Amino acid sequence: MSRMSDTWILAAQCPSRLGTVDVVTRFLKEQQCYITELNSFDDRLGGRFFIRAEFRPELDGFHEESFQADFAARAGEFDMQFELTAPGKRTGTVILVSKADHCLNDLLYRYRTGQLPLDIKAVISNHPDLEPLATWHGLPYHYLPISPETKLQQEAQVREIIADTDAELVVLARYMQVLSPSMCELLAGRAINIHHSLLPGFKGAKPYHQAYEKGVKLVGATAHYINNDLDEGPIIAQGVEPVDHTHYPEDLVAKGRDIECLTLARAISYHLERRVFFYAGRTVVFSN
Amino acid sequence: MSRMSDTWILAAQCPSRLGTVDVVTRFLKEQQCYITELNSFDDRLGGRFFIRAEFRPELDGFHEESFQADFAARAGEFDMQFELTAPGKRTGTVILVSKADHCLNDLLYRYRTGQLPLDIKAVISNHPDLEPLATWHGLPYHYLPISPETKLQQEAQVREIIADTDAELVVLARYMQVLSPSMCELLAGRAINIHHSLLPGFKGAKPYHQAYEKGVKLVGATAHYINNDLDEGPIIAQGVEPVDHTHYPEDLVAKGRDIECLTLARAISYHLERRVFFYAGRTVVFSN
Amino acid sequence: MSRMSDTWILAAQCPSRLGTVDVVTRFLKEQQCYITELNSFDDRLGGRFFIRAEFRPELDGFHEESFQADFAARAGEFDMQFELTAPGKRTGTVILVSKADHCLNDLLYRYRTGQLPLDIKAVISNHPDLEPLATWHGLPYHYLPISPETKLQQEAQVREIIADTDAELVVLARYMQVLSPSMCELLAGRAINIHHSLLPGFKGAKPYHQAYEKGVKLVGATAHYINNDLDEGPIIAQGVEPVDHTHYPEDLVAKGRDIECLTLARAISYHLERRVFFYAGRTVVFSN
Amino acid sequence: MSRMSDTWILAAQCPSRLGTVDVVTRFLKEQQCYITELNSFDDRLGGRFFIRAEFRPELDGFHEESFQADFAARAGEFDMQFELTAPGKRTGTVILVSKADHCLNDLLYRYRTGQLPLDIKAVISNHPDLEPLATWHGLPYHYLPISPETKLQQEAQVREIIADTDAELVVLARYMQVLSPSMCELLAGRAINIHHSLLPGFKGAKPYHQAYEKGVKLVGATAHYINNDLDEGPIIAQGVEPVDHTHYPEDLVAKGRDIECLTLARAISYHLERRVFFYAGRTVVFSN
CATH class of the missing domain: 3.30.70.260 (ACT domain)
Incomplete structure (x- = not known):
């Protein structure tokens, strides 16, 4: 860095x-x-x-x-x-979150200390909960609630903020909403999501509950570019953590938080340093 | 140990x-x-x-x-x-293999040096290739070829060897044949398989090719008790290894060998030390 | 948890x-x-x-x-x-820091979200820099500068705060001061330090510079109870991260921050859950 | 590969x-x-x-x-x-061992299966124990006992074998003898040793006993080019394994074997693929 x-x-x-x-x-x-x-x-x-x-x-x-x-x-x-x-470039970024704050907290720390050369333009959420965290870091927070009826309209607002701020990068830091196909297309190769499992192992909802059911001995996280195929985008980074039988689903959720934060931060860092190439649904990552 | x-x-x-x-x-x-x-x-x-x-x-x-x-x-x-x-108990064991020798080689080394307290009764294979390796370790090698027509008959022979040798444990050390439901039932909780992926991510054939297609950044291996549901048995141990875009499918195969050996050996060790409990399709493993 | x-x-x-x-x-x-x-x-x-x-x-x-x-x-x-x-017990804790904020930021996040059942009584520092962070979390911040002449006097103040707040646990979250022997004795078994190397590899100052000189391929962190022998206390937890030749000393410092945070948090968690036993200069840790 | x-x-x-x-x-x-x-x-x-x-x-x-x-x-x-x-080049190699066979067993497996493109010219040992293993792989085994009086003479014999076989690479696969300064000089940049600890943590004899005394939570291995400064040569690869209080020194020895094998094999592979550069006492390793 x-x-x-x-x-x-x-x-x-x-x-x-x-x-x-x-x-x-x-x-x-x-x-x-x-x-x-x-x-x-x-x-x-x-x-x-x-x-x-x-x-x-x-x-x-x-x-x-x-x-x-x-x-x-x-x-x-x-x-x-x-x-x-250019040297020292700070990439204009919009962060989408829902209620979980661990990834946002981690990103804002790295932003504040210059570890991630981001120029965060806005934090957008479908919930009001994380506003104090954004505000303490001096960032505008857009509370854009969502319902089945207002989904497209809300997405249009998100799109407008991205456009207005000239944001190059969008980070989905545990944003629990599926983006529409047109949104995915608009953000191809510049929107990074963190999925709380080792894809393609546990797609869809509640991956940690699935992991518990299978009795897995490792849980992980996958950071990837979003695409139309939910939880199937090109993989940028993955991380893993050992677990055992004493971890009930809620323990796996807790255990997973650290590896989600680290994996997302690593993926963003690779993206900002232009280490990630995106082609034909796969990535080439010159990691370090 | x-x-x-x-x-x-x-x-x-x-x-x-x-x-x-x-x-x-x-x-x-x-x-x-x-x-x-x-x-x-x-x-x-x-x-x-x-x-x-x-x-x-x-x-x-x-x-x-x-x-x-x-x-x-x-x-x-x-x-x-x-x-x-009892202290120092050596568990009567039959090992099933096909052509790949890395897991067998690793197990026989740990057997020979006493790292794994096994009493290996026989090595059984549907191919003749690994006979010299077994023979060098002073072990009987049963070459039992298999074809769609002879499958049940061959399995009966395997079963007979297990019975005749009073083997308590059966290890499938990259045995590339699906066991019949009755065989799975007979061996419930005492037959350990190594699957060359992080289950449940890549079931079925050619998991490393699947992993390549997905562009995963980690490959792994899963040791589990066999059950009727192919590649879905209760998990005993899992291991993982970082990979990148320079790993073509054949490189992933090579990269995976070490982690397969280690994961299988660890699972067998846990089993022999009575650290693994099997109940209702899941495991409790008091690992160390 | x-x-x-x-x-x-x-x-x-x-x-x-x-x-x-x-x-x-x-x-x-x-x-x-x-x-x-x-x-x-x-x-x-x-x-x-x-x-x-x-x-x-x-x-x-x-x-x-x-x-x-x-x-x-x-x-x-x-x-x-x-x-x-008792269930749900929150342990009275005082945190000592200097200028580096990554461990403090991480601990306060885990404190705020209840991941670590701490009852933080005070943050003490020999520098004024981290006051805003403590204040945002609603915590008293004691800026107690230190010089060769005032060292013992400053330590007496620290001791007083610990006594006044009935703190059971003291966390040295990158506190860059050596504690006096009497302080070490007072806090035996209840003061946890994070050292930014895999002890006993790189004791003393600037361990990451030492690591660079040696060309190590792994850097790590060690959380331990403090004792009179600086950087030699009983080890509670250790973590490790791969590095390579592209990491200059300042890159190792950056790379090490994440593993320091995680290792310190893990050690505190083990301590709070009474998983750590301290005896004859060594620890027994029933980790999970 | x-x-x-x-x-x-x-x-x-x-x-x-x-x-x-x-x-x-x-x-x-x-x-x-x-x-x-x-x-x-x-x-x-x-x-x-x-x-x-x-x-x-x-x-x-x-x-x-x-x-x-x-x-x-x-x-x-x-x-x-x-x-x-050139493509497919197999590097002429001499392997030095003492009594421990795990690294030799592992290397000969990788040699036999072509995983490591070695052309092993000879196995040399100061003990007779490992001759059967070498012989089974069709390799000449030189038993060259050593005593304080015959040390220089024995080393001259080793040197002669290296010269006679035109070996480019020398691997010390748990060879428990210190090489003389002139031997180190002769083999600079082409003799790889495996040390059973994370250097520079535990130099000298019985590193696992030292590790036990310190109560470390991780043990490791370091593969490095030999130099005059025993256990201080330029590092090529390092590996690590978690341990806990249940591991007595002899358990750490056992636990360390796997990571020693893997780390040595990885270092040799990097050397053979010309990924390792040696300069001014440090290495640059383009690992993959």
């Missing part, structure tokens, strides 16, 4: 083809950019190439826009999508 | 009722038996009580049979099932 | 001797107390016996004082020290 | 300087080599650059020698040391 404060990040993907690395690294060299960390991967089953470089301009006068334009000219030949991220 | 060489183990279960602990501990005291480790648990949802004591007779002349008879008289009142296990 | 809300806990220790379990379990039976969870252990090297029982009185009219008095009469014969803890 | 069967590996290091990535990636492009996986890292504290590329020649007629010669011409300018590894 500390590295983000003084290095640029270039992340790109394109169809597999000879020269995909060279087009990136040669350009960086020509621009007098020193690469401090580099990862590339070729998915031979998907025929897709992914690359991520952290770099430092060696000369004064690095121009973001001309870099973008000049690299776009090169990348076009490879059908390469890329994103350039 | 080392403790097993000089302590007796008393393991029991019965319906929940006041006095269930006392009936065990008072008897041990009266018999001048010193308890070195004790665990009990009351499952309040199932209304079932479980207890396990490791103990050392303080006086010479401990008589196993009179202990059994005298305790049975007390336990009867509580409808208590119990099992007394 | 949830179990604590409706069960009593009896925890005891004494020299090893036949009958130590029986004296506890027979008494509970006689008092019509149903044992829901029981653990005992005999340390054969130390010749010491430890037992912990969770139980529920079956009859109305359970009298704490008469239970205590009656059991003391029995326990005396065995030289047994014991402690009876 | 499977990837090694059809890709080449180029691993290199040099002082930090603009263009270090480009000199590698441009050359691979010119040679029509497709990079399937690439990692580079710049150690800003050490001022050192490390890079590893897996690649596949796209054209027929890849000539190893001309590749080496041509790349050397380019690399010279950057003072770059590099190593080119």
Whole structure:
């Protein structure tokens, strides 16, 4: 994380083809950019190439826009999508919650202390409960109740807040509502959900109760991009915790909270550091 | 494990009722038996009580049979099932395998070095491949090929070997055949299978291919008692290993081998040390 | 944790001797107390016996004082020290901090949500920085600066607050001051410190810098009771996190924060649930 | 591992300087080599650059020698040391053991099944015990007893076997002898030892007894390159396992065996796949 404060990040993907690395690294060299960390991967089953470089301009006068334009000219030949991220960038973010506060509390701590370079624009909830927590952190809190009748209308309000605040990232920090297909489409690749199980093990409601019934010896959490298929989005991070027979369902719920917080925070961190690539329903994550 | 060489183990279960602990501990005291480790648990949802004591007779002349008879008289009142296990007992065991040898190799090493107090009676396989490994360890190897037509007949042969050798435990160390319902019933609570995934996530065939498709970041293994519901038996132990996008299905298979070996060995160890209680489709495991 | 809300806990220790379990379990039976969870252990090297029982009185009219008095009469014969803890007991606690806020933030969250049944009496710091955090949780904050000249005087003030508030537990949540021998003696077995390394690997100052120099692949944290030997007290809990060469010292510091929070919270939880026994410089922990 | 069967590996290091990535990636492009996986890292504290590329020649007629010669011409300018590894290369290896067989058993299994692409030239021991195990795997076993008087002479014999067999790698699989300084120097960066603790926590003899005394809740193992400073060599991999008060020293020894095997195997695998860079007493490991 500390590295983000003084290095640029270039992340790109394109169809597999000879020269995909060279087009990136040669350009960086020509621009007098020193690469401090580099990862590339070729998915031979998907025929897709992914690359991520952290770099430092060696000369004064690095121009973001001309870099973008000049690299776009090169990348076009490879059908390469890329994103350039400036040092210290704080990503505009909207957080959705319901009543459970453990993930929100954890995220706001990491936000407040700069561990996660977020620029939180708003906290939105279908319940009023977590307003004091948001307020203490100086964040606007939007209480948007929801009922079967008002669901679409409420979602429109959420969408408006996202649009108005120019938020790039949406975090569902234990938001207990299913998003509509159009919302999922709008937020493809930029909305991260935390599911309280090791997907695809326990989909749907009350996964910890299911886990208890099965007598599992491990519980876990999965952070993923949302998609239309509820609890089936591309996985970014997973965590796990040992349990035993003394854990009744309510104990599993309690036990799961820590691993949910950690897994969500890790996924967000990977996303912000441009370590996550999203393609054809799967992810490539250059984790560290 | 080392403790097993000089302590007796008393393991029991019965319906929940006041006095269930006392009936065990008072008897041990009266018999001048010193308890070195004790665990009990009351499952309040199932209304079932479980207890396990490791103990050392303080006086010479401990008589196993009179202990059994005298305790049975007390336990009867509580409808208590119990099992007394002598120090250093080696459990008669039959191992079933197919072609994959990693679990067998691991078990035979632990058998040979005394880490697992097994008395292996036979290794049975539907393939000839692993005979040299068994033979090197001085174990009889039964090659019993199987085809759709001979399935029941082959199973009868397996059953006969189990009966002839008085084997108490059957280990399915990557045995790639589904057992018949009658076989499952016969072996209820005494046949341990290793499934190469974190159940109930990836049932059925090729779980690592499924895991790859989902882009999971953790793979695992589950050791369980077999039952009629394939890959759904009561869970004894689970293990997990981190993976990433560079792991193609064949890499996940390789990565999974270690965790399969360890998880199976751990489950067998718990079973042999009478740490596992089996009741109503679930397990209570006093692990250590 | 949830179990604590409706069960009593009896925890005891004494020299090893036949009958130590029986004296506890027979008494509970006689008092019509149903044992829901029981653990005992005999340390054969130390010749010491430890037992912990969770139980529920079956009859109305359970009298704490008469239970205590009656059991003391029995326990005396065995030289047994014991402690009876009521359901839902919240332990009076004082927290010491310096400038780092991650452990305090985590503890206050668990306090506020009832995950840790603490009754926090005061937060004391040698710096003013964390006052807003304490205040938001409605807790008194004592800013007691320290200098080489005022060290003993400051410690006397801390001692006074502990005495005045009748605090049973003291938590050093990244308090960067060495306590005096007399303070350590006063707080023996009731002051928990979090050390940011896997003791005894990296004692003293800047353990993460030491870890970086060694090129370790795992960093960890150790929660322990304080004693005169700085960073050497009896260990209650340890946690670990994988790291690699990309982690400079400041990254290790950041990476370590989560595991410090979790390890400290776990140790406090074990302490509050009377799972930790302290004897002859070592601990016995009936963890779950 | 499977990837090694059809890709080449180029691993290199040099002082930090603009263009270090480009000199590698441009050359691979010119040679029509497709990079399937690439990692580079710049150690800003050490001022050192490390890079590893897996690649596949796209054209027929890849000539190893001309590749080496041509790349050397380019690399010279950057003072770059590099190593080119052919697909499916099996590394000539000598294994040193004493009496404990768990690591040897594990390594020979991975060798026999091709999981570790080793070409084991000899097993050398100062005890005769493990000869049957080596023999069953068809490997020469050299029993070279050692005494204070014959130590240097025995070491000369070991050295001769290494030289005669052209072994590139030496594995100390629980070899309980300290190597002489000249031997350490000879084997710098190519002899891997497994130490049965989390270094630097418990150096020297009987680390599990030390761990018991401290009451640790985690035990571990460290695989490292040997150097003159016993148990202080550059760390390649570490593993960890939870333990509790029921583990007496001999139980910790037993518990540690699995993690020793796994950690040693992982370190060897990283070494063989050229994922480990050794510089200035530290390692950079591009693990996966």
